[in-house]
Amino acid sequence: MDQYPGSPTRIAVIGIGNDHRRDDGVGWVVAAELAGRRLPHGVTVFRTDGEPTRLISAWEGAQRAIVVDAARSHPPRPGRIHRLRLPEELPSGPFHGTSSHGFALEHAVELAHVLGRLPGELVVYAVEAANTGPGTALSPAVAAAVHPLVARIERDLAARRGPDTGS
Template structure:
């Protein structure tokens, strides 16, 4: 079992949904402890479960609609890091499963890491457009600094 995984989630072709990927890209140019692994999870679904079970600590970064101003971000840990699944999105198939569904499966299989932290960044737009909005782009460095403070 590895020590720490920082996992960026999202689709960079869907505007601000790509913030997780942008954070991982930025962290790759920063000094990190050798026990930290960076993974761009992109739009991975249930395969995230395979990653989660390999690490003691997992830090996840994703766009999250929290009703905040675009670019505002929050850190969630412990029980607050477990998200609600959207069964309507699944439509009877697991092909549309995302991060919340992967977490629910990992919990059911009892393979959640010892510590799970989620950084959610409020998106402005998640339509088919490349690049982050100015507000979310501005949040990338502070989120990276907050992640570095975790270790």
């Protein structure tokens, strides 16, 4: 995990987060769980704080990127998982501008698009957060979403393997 982000990767799985802001750490927890498992050949797992240039560097050269991040929504349903294909499904409803970070993920996607640095396919799993205040533990609802999301990503990776990814 956390290899040099500029290295070419067929599939990049990227956990965005901050493990000192409770549910904002969900992306890092999912990335750590995946890094400890046997993943298909060509999959590299990264963690980032979500700063746009670091995020773009992590998926640069990837045919596919899967991003996991915490999100706020209104009304909230903590632990609920949303799957979006970007840039086709850029949030404009309850998630628009509601990242748990100081920027919105869609801004990094827009910047990467302008720079010609989007991966071939970009999937985002957004987990609705309950608490992004100071602390290190995930809220119970978000913690309960981790293992189902890890399993979902593993199924997604297995279903997408092709001849060029070692299947």
